[in-house]
Amino acid sequence: MNSFKKVKQVLMLILILNVMVALAKLLYGMYIKSASMVADGYHSLSDSSGNIVGLVGIYLASKPEDEEHPYGHKKFETFSSIFISIMLFVVSYNVLKEAYSRFLNLVVPKITLDSFIIMIVTLLVNTFVFTYEYRQGVKLKSDILVSDSLHTKSDIYVSVSVLITLIALKVGIPTYIDPIMSVVISIFIIKAGIEIIKHSSDILCDRVVVDSKKIHDIAVSVKGVLSCHQIRSRGREDDINIDLHIMVDPSENIIDAHDIASQLEERLKKEIPGVTEVIVHIEPYNKNEIEE
Ligand SMILES: [Zn+2]
Numbered sequence: 051m052n053s054f055k056k057v058k059q060v061l062m063l064i065l066i067l068n069v070m071v072a073l074a075k076l077l078y079g080m081y082i083k084s085a086s087m088v089a090d091g092y093h094s095l096s097d098s099s100g101n102i103v104g105l106v107g108i109y110l111a112s113k114p115e116d117e118e119h120p121y122g123h124k125k126f127e128t129f130s131s132i133f134i135s136i137m138l139f140v141v142s143y144n145v146l147k148e149a150y151s152r153f154l155n156l157v158v159p160k161i162t163l164d165s166f167i168i169m170i171v172t173l174l175v176n177t178f179v180f181t182y183e184y185r186q187g188v189k190l191k192s193d194i195l196v197s198d199s200l201h202t203k204s205d206i207y208v209s210v211s212v213l214i215t216l217i218a219l220k221v222g223i224p225t226y227i228d229p230i231m232s233v234v235i236s237i238f239i240i241k242a243g244i245e246i247i248k249h250s251s252d253i254l255c256d257r258v259v260v261d262s263k264k265i266h267d268i269a270v271s272v273k274g275v276l277s278c279h280q281i282r283s284r285g286r287e288d289d290i291n292i293d294l295h296i297m298v299d300p301s302e303n304i305i306d307a308h309d310i311a312s313q314l315e316e317r318l319k320k321e322i323p324g325v326t327e328v329i330v331h332i333e334p335y336n337k338n339e340i341e342e
Pocket residue numbers: 116118119123
């Protein structure tokens with residue numbers, strides 16, 4: 051439960067940063083009557099909505115097991131990260147749409163020193179947010195932080211592409227560099243979105259999370275386990291469930307057989323980080339019936 055608290059803190063801090071950046075752009079953009087800066091401000095505001103989705107996901111995920119969800123609620127966090135990938139697709143759609151209209155109507159974007167400074171500040175804030183959020187996400191094994199940080203990274207790509215375009219135009223590279231850059235950027239963003247969906251579906255659809263060979267080797271190293279088969283693992287990196295069948299000597303009484311299973315459960319939890327539950331099915335050893 052502690053790591054959820056930490057994830058919540060990280061998200062709150064980033065939410066505050068995003069809202070501050072958004073307000074700065076909106077207010078300044080309205081003051082200097084710059085449509086593109088106001089639009090960028092709304093974009094930053096939409097970034098905060100990703101943080102809010104994350105906070106809701108974390109709130110749902112942090113609830114303890116209950117009668118309706120006996121495996122706990124942690125997957126709510128994984129589920130909510132899908133929303134972030136949908137946001138990424140919306141961002142790339144907007145970048146493409148913008149690129150298309152500029153392609154039809156090639157204009158040299160005007161840039162003032164003020165808007166240039168705002169862009170640099172945003173870039174610095176976003177670089178901090180991405181680095182911090184991504185590292186915390188990996189450390190806390192939080193899907194929502196990692197996904198949200200990829201969203202921030204896509205914003206960084208967009209800002210950098212705008213800067214490169216401006217510099218390119220300054221040194222005399224033709225105007226169509228601008229829409230071409232946008233298309234390249236949107237491909238990166240779509241890729242990030244697909245990666246998030248793939249990662250979430252791996253967890254939600256029970257892709258194998260621990261190499262079966264590793265589980266097998268640990269199992270047969272436990273005294274009394276003669277063989278094992280039907281090894282399965284699934285779940286989030288911080289909430290791995292394993293189940294397997296083991297064969298023990300048929301003359302073993304139920305107390306000893308149960309002891310062997312308990313020892314195996316302990317060993318797996320100790321040797322594989324993130325394992326929270328192990329279910330062992332015991333069978334009497336039969337040479338002709340090894341199901342491997
Ligand atoms: Zn529930």
